[in-house]
Amino acid sequence: MKWVDTEKWNEIFISISKHKLRTALTALGVFWGIFMLVILLGAGQGLQNGIAQQFRSDAINSLWIYGGSTSLEFNGLPKNRRIIFNNDDYLEISNRFPEVPYLAGRVYLSNNLILKYKDKSLGYSVRAIHPDMRHIENINITKGRFINEKDQRDIRKVAVIGEIVRQDVFGGENPIGKEIMLGSTAYYVIGVSFDAESDRAQREILIPISVGQVVYQGNENISNLGLVTGDMNEGEVQALEEGIIDILAANHQFNPADERAIRVNNRYEDYKNVQNLFFGIKAFLWFVGVGSILAGIVGVSNIMLIIVKDRTKEIGVRKALGATPQSIISMVLSEAIFITFMAGYMGFFFGVVVLYLISGVDSDFFRNPEIHLGVGFAAVLILVIAGTLAGLIPARQAAKINPIEAMRS
């Protein structure tokens, strides 16, 4: 049999154009199924994108350690001693746990510093940090670069300014390479940061922790430590937390069981909750997707049954005139596949158009609705195949019908 049988397709096109209602009903069913599938999956994806945006900076599986005051006596030392971390703690943790992908300390400078640039003079909070802080806080660099290991080692006076600082101080001017005064010290601006979490982060200025310690504090103290646990599981995170507490307890002479000596903020739980939420959304999307496809299959199968019933007499006539069973089956199925495919394609196309139109919506929990092209085409393909299989059985039965009976009915 020829792949493209022009005579056959000519017959099919005549049949399609002469049975507008039947064609329209079949097409509508498939069109609607695919259209709704695209819209639902796209909207679900939009929901997921929106929520992902909400949790963008919190979703990090991070661990924060803050110094506190001892509440238990230990080794002859009294209660109420303040625990303050230092560079030795940082180095020891870093050496003992090489599996931790990112570890950084942070120093808060007690007061806002006055930033002077040209005729401008504004107060901002300044934080001194290790370069790894970028990955722990998910800091986004929109211009220039972040603080690196060399800045840190060489105690370079460089600064990364928040987006709002940039707007306030530089306006339209390019801030990179410009010299600013922070208090009485001069810095070069090396980058602009954008942290989705809060406006506060965008009003901050970041400098290397070594500079903060040397210039403003004159000691090696670290206010708090942060780290990312990477792909460790819950047990490994727990072991890590205990290991770090042991190191700090030994360095600062406190009872490891003293819950107030240091405070550990483990965000693994949050991380897990967010992961669960995403899993829930994904499961929902699959449920909706599979449901739509099933509904589509049932719809197409139903229409196929009706079509074949509707054509019983015609099939009888064609058989009496010398049509082979194969040619009957081929005719019915080719027509069905053609309509299903075209309608599916149209449904897919219009669904994508609608998604495009609503992609302008940018609310807190909904952004960028989109559908994976492969998923859409797979859905159309599944519907076409299902429709074909559904049509095959009644078509074969119809092809077996005795023409005389068919024509008398």
Added chain:
Amino acid sequence: MIKLRDIHKAYKTEFTSLQVLKGIDLDIQEGEFASIMGSSGSGKSTLLNILGILDEYDSGEYHLAGQLMKDLSEKQAAYYRNQFIGFVFQSFNLLNFKTAVENVSLPLYYRKVDRKLRHEKAMHYLEMVGLKDWAGHLPTQLSGGQQQRVAIARSMVTEPKVLLADEPTGALDTKTSHEVMGLFQKINEQGKTVLIVTHEQDIAKVTERIIEIQDGVILTPQQV
């Protein structure tokens, strides 16, 4: 042209077996104009199905144009139907969404004749039945008699060996019935074998030979 020898046919269900044809012997020569008469339940419809290669028989032999029609596959049966037999039905059975000329040319489509030639031949036979000017009309725009004439043109277009008509006048009034029978006569005069199944005495009388069937057997001329 048609040779039936001891044809038996029974419709079997799980519990019963209904013997419909009980040994049919029949010879119809080329160019004959014959009718098969019988009341309903006599087995004439079953006989027509077998003659038209639409149904199988249990035992015996059926030769059509010298070929044995037995144990055919669906495909072979379709081929012989298309090659040897032209059907005319009581309810015309034209496809409503096709024009008269498209209906007439349909059997040639299944013979894989090219479209232009199909159209030419279909027009030729429409002219023969006097409906050339109606070629572009849909069946619903034609009278019953006209529809049956279109159906006759359709049965003739493949130039079959035998024309089988199943109650061709059953849905027509007396006057139109006679016109249609006249058309069959004309076709027969051109040398075609025509076999009409009917239960109407008037119609059967037009043919040259009446074969009466009763309770699954053919009555001998003495019995008629």
